[in-house]
Amino acid sequence: MISFFRFNLIIFASVIVSVLLLSLLDLLFSPNRKQLTLERSLPKQVERHQEESLRLIITNKGDKPAQFIWTDDLPESISTTRPTLTTIEANQTLTIDQPVQANQRGLFPIKNVYLRYQSLFGLWQKQRMFVIENTIKVIPNLSESRDYLSSAQKYLLHEGSKIRKQVSGSGEFAKVRQYVVGDDPRKINWHQSAKLNEMMVNEYEPEHGKQIIIMIDCGRMMGVELEKGNRLERSIEAALTVATAALDHGDYVSVVAFAKDINVYVPPGKGLSHLQTILQAIYSLKVEATESNYLAAVQFIRTEQTKRSMVILFSDVNQFFLDKQTLFLIKQLKKRHLFIGIGIKDEWKQRNIALQPNSIYEAMRKTVAQQIELSNRREMLKWKNLGLDLIEAKADNLAVTTVSYYIDQLNRGVL
Structure with a gap:
């Protein structure tokens, strides 16, 4: 019995020693x-x-x-x-x-x-x-900016927008002068020609580029979460896309980001190289847990930009309807500038409007969503009648909707 125990002990010790040797060899x-x-x-x-x-x-x-x-x-x-x-x-x-x-x-x-x-x-x-x-x-994601640069017309195709060539005789009127061989017949001033009994043509100063001001609201309402990111994320990406379109067209672009105070100001610049200046200034913008100070933003623009400009404001347009002071401020801004407010459609509201109710609770949700939609449309029509455009778009279409509006205003020559 004792010899058997010793035999097992020897085997056990041999195994331990073998494992230790193998371990040391493995370590070596x-x-x-x-x-x-x-x-x-x-x-x-x-x-x-x-x-x-x-x-x-x-x-x-x-x-x-x-x-x-x-x-x-x-x-x-x-x-x-x-x-x-x-x-x-x-x-x-x-x-x-x-x-x-x-x-x-x-x-x-x-x-x-x-x-x-x-x-x-x-x-x-x-x-x-x-x-x-x-x-x-x-x-920010620049895929939509690249899509625009690769083919602007294709990018805007599903919005029905068409980029037209500049109309002959555009630019600021300079003077009337005598016609010389080679002048564009479309520039002939027939009234002055008849009055002076010789052919006269209008002369225009060359187009120097429009002024585009992009305003980005960073207040708390821009922190509403969407399927991909939040309102501020999508607004920044749309702002960069419309900046790309304007700079590619030869316009001057400036950017103002604000919440309680002015957070970022990028002075007007021209050329696609200016896009990098804008990008580096706004890439780290964050939503702030404060209400947006539209008074400070509007006063800042009126001070910094005296030339007539297109002002594109990315914000939650629904909050405009709750504050009469905002309407007053925007009306003051419109005296000099062309204004448009761009917002993202409420995904909750859109889902409930499209709901096929199967219960009283779902029917109530659908009714409330429809009432909110009708109220917002009435307010938007009120602003429209005052010459102030407010547009809501789905998050995925925000950039193309904004660029389409910009192109449409250029085509109409309202700026």
Whole structure:
């Protein structure tokens, strides 16, 4: 009995020793921490909801292969996927493209990469932290701006808008002069020709570009969540699209972002290079938990811009109907400028208007939504009769609706 016990003890001890030897051997054949290096590169800026890649370059300077996993300190607003267990051979460099998609605008610091690698048989794991300080700049999605630049007419096609060529004789009238060979017959001033008994033509100063002011409301009502982002997110993207259209057309564009105070002011500029100035100024705008101060915004515009301009305000137009002071302020603004208010349709209201009620509760919701819609339409008609345009569009059509209005006003020559 005792000999049998000793025999089992010897076997047990042999197993323990074998495992320890195997473990030490496995540790001996695992790479040293200093033999693994890691570098990370990333784009200067990424667009919201556009997939980009962070590049990791991992080098194994040792003479033994390694299996590893890694993680990092990306913010929760940036979604990503990482491979599971990855193998890097001895004296090799491995390049990994890590897909990322940002869901929120702003400037986000990232610092650490944590690399955990295991030995050949997986009995040992080592971890190393690489401190690599980077920042990810997340800008608004510019896909609609690119769509406009690639084909403006195709972009506006489903809205029924058509970009017309500039009418001959446009621009500010300068003087009447004698007709010379080569003048456009459409510029002949028949009244002066008959009066002076010689052919006279109108002369115009060349078109110097219209003035476009884009106002972006950052007050609390712009924080209402939509299916994709919130009202402010979609308004910023639409504002950049209409800025692209205006700058591409040769107009001057300025931007005013406000809530309780004026948050951002971009002075008028011309040319598509000015779009980058606008983008860098507004990419980090946030919704503020305060009411919008329209008085301060209107007074600021009246002070800064004395030339007649098209003022495009991105806001929640429904709150205009609750404050008579806003109507008074906008009427004062219209004395010099052409005004339009652009808002996003209430998704809850639209869903309930389209509802096929199967209960009293659903019927009540549908009725309330219809009453709100009728009330808003009456208020919009009231503003329309005062020469003030208010437009609501679905979130996905906000940019194209705004650009269509801008093109329509140019075609009509009302600015």
